[in-house]
Amino acid sequence: MLARELLRQDPDRVRQALTDRGAEAALVDRWGDLDADRRRFLVEVEQLQHQRNEASRAIGQAKRAGEDASEAIAAVGQVKQQIEALEAQLATTDEELRQVELALPNLPVAEVPVGADEAANRLERQVGEPPRFDFTPQAHWDLGPSLGILDFERGAKLAGARFTAYLGLGARLERALIQFMLDIHLDEHGYTEVLPPFLVASDSLVGTGQLPKFAEDLFRIADHDLYLIPTAEVPLTNLHREEILEESALPLRYTAYTPCFRAEAGSHGRDVRGLIRQHQFNKVELVHLVHPERSAEALETLTGHAETILQRLELPYRLVTLSTGDMGFSACRTYDIEVWLPGQDAYREISSCSNCGDFQARRAGIRFRPAEGGKPRFVHTLNGSGLAVGRTLIAILENYQQADGSVVVPEALRPYLRTDRIVAPG
RNA sequence: GGAGAGGUGACCGAGUGGUUGAAGGUGCACGCCUGGAAAGCGUGUGUGGGGGCAACUCUACCGAGGGUUCGAAUCCCUCCCUCUCCGCCA
Numbered sequence: 001m002l003a004r005e006l007l008r009q010d011p012d013r014v015r016q017a018l019t020d021r022g023a024e025a026a027l028v029d030r031w032g033d034l035d036a037d038r039r040r041f042l043v044e045v046e047q048l049q050h051q052r053n054e055a056s057r058a059i060g061q062a063k064r065a066g067e068d069a070s071e072a073i074a075a076v077g078q079v080k081q082q083i084e085a086l087e088a089q090l091a092t093t094d095e096e097l098r099q100v101e102l103a104l105p106n107l108p109v110a111e112v113p114v115g116a117d118e119a120a121n122r123l124e125r126q127v128g129e130p131p132r133f134d135f136t137p138q139a140h141w142d143l144g145p146s147l148g149i150l151d152f153e154r155g156a157k158l159a160g161a162r163f164t165a166y167l168g169l170g171a172r173l174e175r176a177l178i179q180f181m182l183d184i185h186l187d188e189h190g191y192t193e194v195l196p197p198f199l200v201a202s203d204s205l206v207g208t209g210q211l212p213k214f215a216e217d218l219f220r221i222a223d224h225d226l227y228l229i230p231t232a233e234v235p236l237t238n239l240h241r242e243e244i245l246e247e248s249a250l251p252l253r254y255t256a257y258t259p260c261f262r263a264e265a266g267s268h269g270r271d272v273r274g275l276i277r278q279h280q281f282n283k284v285e286l287v288h289l290v291h292p293e294r295s296a297e298a299l300e301t302l303t304g305h306a307e308t309i310l311q312r313l314e315l316p317y318r319l320v321t322l323s324t325g326d327m328g329f330s331a332c333r334t335y336d337i338e339v340w341l342p343g344q345d346a347y348r349e350i351s352s353c354s355n356c357g358d359f360q361a362r363r364a365g366i367r368f369r370p371a372e373g374g375k376p377r378f379v380h381t382l383n384g385s386g387l388a389v390g391r392t393l394i395a396i397l398e399n400y401q402q403a404d405g406s407v408v409v410p411e412a413l414r415p416y417l418r419t420d421r422i423v424a425p426g
Numbered sequence: 427g428g429a430g431a432g433g434u435g436a437c438c439g440a441g442u443g444g445u446u447g448a449a450g451g452u453g454c455a456c457g458c459c460u461g462g463a464a465a466g467c468g469u470g471u472g473u474g475g476g477g478g479c480a481a482c483u484c485u486a487c488c489g490a491g492g493g494u495u496c497g498a499a500u501c502c503c504u505c506c507c508u509c510u511c512c513g514c515c516a
Contacts, residue, residue: 042476046485053485060444069496121432244436244473362436373455376473 003102017107020114020324024337027100034097041090044331048083049224069361102212104339105303105329106359112333113323120323120334127307128316130340138344140394141274144170149423150275158321161272162264162279170421173396173409174282176416181284181309185243185386191255191286191304196235198258199226204238207364208358209330216265219279231384232285238359240289241336244376245368251298255386257282275390276348282389288382289366292358295380296333303335306351306386312412314410315395318347325353332357335384339391343398350391353384 011032017024019164035046055076062069108114113122134279142149149170155163161382183192202225205211210230219228222334227247229235230324236254245252260283263316272276290298310317322334338347367376400408406423414420 039476042485046476049486050484052496056495057445059496064444073496080496 002104002107003362004035008035014104014107017077017324018105018236020108021105021327022091022116022325023105027104030099031097031104034100035240038090038097041086041093043327044077045083045086045090046118048079048086052079055079056208059138062355063402067350075329098332101213102206102363106209106332106356108324108327108334109355109357111321112327113321115323116296116325117323118326119143121320121326122323124321124418126316126317127316127342128283129398130316131342132343133401133403137342137401138405139274140341140397141343142350143343143397143405143407144275146405146424147397147407147422148423149173152274159279162277164275165212166187166276169417169419170393173413174389174393176413177392178282178284180312180393180413180416181386181389182255184312185255185284185286185305187357189253189255192254194232194236194239194256194260196229196232196239196256198229198261200229200234200238201225202227204234204241204364207238207241207362208234208360209328210234213329217263217323219263229258230262231254231383232258233287236287237289237366237383238284238364240366241364243366245289245366245379247291247371248367250289250291250368250379251294254287255284256287257389259283275394278390281391284386284388284389286353286384289361289379290382292367292377292380295355295357295382299333299335299353299383300387301336302382302384303351303353306353306384309387309392310339310350312339313316313396313410314412315392315399315410316402317350322352328352328354330354330356330359332359339395341395341398342401348391349388350395351385352388354382356381358385374416 001012007028011028016026018025018028023053024329035241055072057339059069059072059076062072087119113120115121117276138146138148141152142355142413149166149168151167151390155165158165160232182193199221201209205227221227235258236256239254240252259280260279264277264279267277275281287296288298288302307317307319317337317339320336320338324330324337327334334352334354336349337351337353339350340346341348357380360381363380366379366381368379369376396410396413400410402408404426409420409422
């Protein structure tokens with residue numbers, strides 16, 4: 001949610017930001033109308049309420065004094081009706097205003113390159129060298145089944161397209177990666193581990209920005225106000241929804257392993273093969289709640305934490321800043337980490353690290369009381385994958401594959417997997 | 427799922443229709459007292475939304491949402507959550 005002061009005082013800036021994002025700038029004008037209406041109704045209602053309160057007080061006094069108050073009661077009746085009528089208008093306006101506010105995306109910060117899509121993303125750095133093969137590297141959708149560790153057909157039998165069964169060392173590798181990632185974030189980066197619910201109520205999804213606009217991307221439980229989480233960002237960020245924290249409690253850093261569930265509406269035909277785009281995938285998530293003046297540096301820190309995992313696994317990657325047109329709804333700035341996938345001869349997203357500023361904090365009501373006292377202020381929230389586990393598994397298979405079709409296990413992972421090589425069943 | 431009890435401010439806790447935004451206490455802040463501290467005394471101490479936009483002022487909020495009433499924390503309805511017992515289950 002954007003600050004109302006900002007929308008009132010600098011609507012042009014908001015309009016420009018929406019245009020840069022490819023969003024509907026006219027929403028700002030709609031907002032302005034509704035806001036003006038709302039304030040008009042509000043002033044009027046409150047004046048009438050004041051009248052009524054005064055009158056009721058007088059009635060109370062009269063009655064206690066044993067006087068007849070029927071005349072005064074009749075007189076207030078009129079005010080009461082006016083209030084009811086106006087309150088109805090106010091409620092309608094309020095609700096429309098809220099809907100508009102919930103539909104407005106966050107504003108990109110100045111550092112974000114302006115552009116319509118990923119073509120405008122800015123390359124920040126490239127780390128590690130793509131491996132050279134003296135054979136044609138396979139894609140994981142060939143490697144996985146031939147190693148007997150990924151079973152796409154049986155996954156589809158169980159649940160349909162975009163579901164996969166991991167078998168044997170595949171399952172074990174996925175689990176090892178989760179453990180490996182969590183250990184680093186806990187022991188070296190100082191996060192608090194959380195095992196949250198994998199289902200959340202709609203309030204939480206509104207808090208982080210998935211609802212009301214992106215309902216079609218979510219799986220909803222029939223007959224309940226419950227959704228499968230699309231990312232642990234939702235439960236982790238909402239942990240402190242509607243709370244006022246002490247400033248001394250900041251920054252808060254949470255990490256969680258969770259499965260993530262996405263309906264992938266509108267992505268028919270994209271990444272239909274392999275593990276890249278699934279309805280269910282595993283992810284280790286990083287979330288920060290920080291003082292508003294610290295969020296820019298926190299984004300660098302958080303992104304660094306995600307990068308650490310790739311560095312330890314010795315996987316080549318690059319870091320890009322998403323353009324205005326490519327950024328997510330709640331973010332004011334986003335880095336994508338893209339890992340090199342030899343089987344596809346391309347860098348593919350493996351982590352997305354965003355600073356959401358106070359956008360989610362406003363929606364979710366996450367505030368802190370300044371140490372020096374005074375009004376509560378909104379925290380800034382950040383989130384990032386550290387990392388997407390399935391895609392990390394893909395990267396290992398494709399980058400560490402050998403001419404004979406086996407896969408060497410990265411050094412750092414061997415204590416977890418207790419083998420140094422994944423070989424096709426004899 | 428069934429039965430019962432309960433949800434009040436940072437916390438404890440009073441309050442069943444009329445200056446109650448809410449007694450009292452604790453905590454916290456400031457002041458007095460003290461050589462210093464404790465104790466004691468005094469004052470202050472919620473959040474949101476409006477208007478002036480400074481002092482100030484109005485309004486809403488006692489789990490949430492409706493209703494009754496001139497007036498509701500207090501009465502009625504629905505829902506949510508917590509606790510206890512039963513059932514069921516991992």
